[in-house]
Amino acid sequence: MQRQYLPASTLTGLLGSWADDSGPAYRVLADRLRLLIADGRIIPGSRLPSERELTEALGVSRTTVASAYRELRDSGYLMSRRGSGSVTALPSKVAPELGRHHAPGIDTDGLYDFTCAAPSAVPGISTAVAEAAGDLPVHLATPGYHPQGLPVLRSEIAAAYAERGLPTTPDQIIVTAGALAATSIAIRAITQFGDRVLTESPTHPNSVDAIRRTGCRVVAVPMSPGGWDLPLLEATIRQTAPRAAWMVVDFQNPTGWLMPAADRQRLAIAFARSRTTAIVDETLFELSLDGQELPPPFASYDPDGVITVGSVSKSFWGGLRIGWMRVPEALVARVLDARASMDLGAPVLEQLVVAGLLRQRSTILPERRLELARRRDALASALASELPSWRFRVPGGGLSLWCELPEPVGSSLVGVAQRNGVLLVSGSRFSPDGGLESFIRLPFTLDPDALRDGVSQLAASYASLTTGGAPARRTAAMIA
Ligand SMILES: Cc1ncc(COP(=O)(O)O)c(C=O)c1O
Structure with missing residues (x-):
């Protein structure tokens, strides 16, 4: 198998100023390498420089590099094979603090x-589950597959958009297993291999990974210290004409910025001009913590062009694994088609639970x-x-x-x-x-x-x- 070789000069660049750290040098070097591998900045299967090459490039002792590599081998991050050199790997259980994914089941007690x-569940989930269980028998007589989502839940979600000033029919809603799944499906539906997708930087890493997994190229536009840099975004859209843009405009993760109404309007115009489909992730929009009134939904500036992604993971509980998309009517069939090869719908009981929670949202939130x-x-x-x-x-x-x-x-x-x-x-x-x-x-x-x-x-x-x-x-x- 062809291994990607990581030259010593590239690796030293990725390591940065690691030598200033505290602790024994070999351990610090091993920690930094482990983080780069777990973070995905060094992909699993990469061939690292030989001990001698890295020793020379870093200007450290051969023992430091040899001990660091040994520690990585012992913890499963490196495999040494005759003829292939030292090849990076991900151990079967990655410690959560170093891992790319949140890893349920890994014990973080005492840490x-x-x-x-993501917060723990709101009170009232158990009651909502009990109530939903009461509604379940009628569904048990059916196959239980709802690729677009249960009608009762889609109606609740559509009504919530209408309340926010964005008229929406239940037929425009597609229920998914969380916002991340919705983003994956939307990107699959809209883009083709090699297309450019614009995102913010910094932004939610798993969503970026989801975009990259489809073979798209990410064009990341830096946030400025004051939020979104509209002229830079407009210039990038003009120059790169991305096929899609994935944005988080409500309490952006991780910066917490909220995009003002005027900027939403400007950006929606720029996307429409370049025929870029905006996929706007509203996962955090319910979490306005100082009573601030929110600007209109991004999609209200281009209801027939924008795909909106929603989720109850942050508002109610991530363990429900329920999210959705609001899709322009003309795109619904295409999105459902893209979904069909990924899954055939979200679980019925959880959808009933979420429908009940949405009905009570004005008291829960x-x-x-x-x-x-x-x-x-x-x-x-x-x-x-x-x-x-x-x-x-x-x-x-x-x-x-x-x-x-x-x-x-x-x-x-x-x-x-x-x-x-x-x-x-x-x-x-x-x-x-x-x-x-x-x-x-x-x-x-x-x-x-x-x-x-x-x-x-x-x-x-x-x-x-x-x-x-x-x-x-x-x-x-x-x-x-
Ligand atoms: C912006 C954004 N999108 C999606 C997700 C994942 O959401 P879900 O649990 O609904 O898949 C998160 C979680 O942190 C997020 O911050």
Whole structure:
């Protein structure tokens, strides 16, 4: 099998300033390599430079490189085969803090887990499940396949769009297994291999992976420190004429920005001019935490051109695995066709549960927002007192703070913090093109005590990294 060879010069570039880190050099090198492999910046199956080549390129001792490679082999990230050299791999169980995916089943007890921007379930899910079970018998007499989604759920979703000023028929709704599945299906329906798809940078990494898996080329447009850079977006759309654009305009993940109405209108015009289909992910739109009224949905500026993606993962619970698409009428058949080879519909019981929860959303969501605002404020004040050199904006909604560190040490911090009981994802994982090493995303989904304790441990890790001191010992108060 042909292996992709990673020249020593490329690898040293990817490693960045790893040698400034604390701890034995071989261990730091192994940690950095592990993170690059787990993050997908070095793809599994790549052939690494030989020990001698890397030793020369890094200017370290041969023992450092040999020990780092040995540690990677022992942990399953490297395989050495005669004739093939050292080839990267992903172990069967990737530690969640280093992994590309959230990995249920991996035990994070006793750790402060800042890797996942998804809260636990709202109260009332069990009651909704019991009620839905009461509606189930009528469905048991049918095959239970609903490739477009249960009519009762599609009606609820369509009514919610109409309430927001976007007239929608139930026939325009396609229920999926979450927003990520909706994005995958929409991209498959709209694009062909090699097409360009515009995204923001930073943005939600799994969605970028989903786009790339279809063979599309991602054109990532950097967010500016003040949100979206409209002139840059317009120029990029003009120059690259992307086939599709995947955008998160409501409390963008990870920056938390909310796109103003005027910018939505400008962008919708630019997309329409270049015949770019906008796929707008509204996964976070229900999480306005300061009572701010939201601008009209992006699709209201081009109802027949824009595909909207929605989900209950953040508003109610990710474990329901229910999302959807609002699709222009002319595209419904094409999207359903693209879906048919992926799955044949979402589970009936969960769809009934979500229909019930949507009916009660005006009573459930205010409590959700209050609780998340409390957590956001707890995280912001803990960071302000424990890590005063970190800069962040307190967003009006969403689920995370996007923190800028004074130095580009994000990936190093992930490794050091892990040894100190704090699981992080480095900012670079949110960049489709790499970079963003000075950033860390911190979700505010843990409870306030855990957030405060986690930030203390994070501050100790950061201090040990930047001053070379020993990390503080873990306290007993860990999250359950
Ligand atoms: C913007 C965005 N889209 C999609 C997802 C995944 O959502 P779901 O659980 O509905 O697949 C997330 C989760 O973090 C997200 O932030």
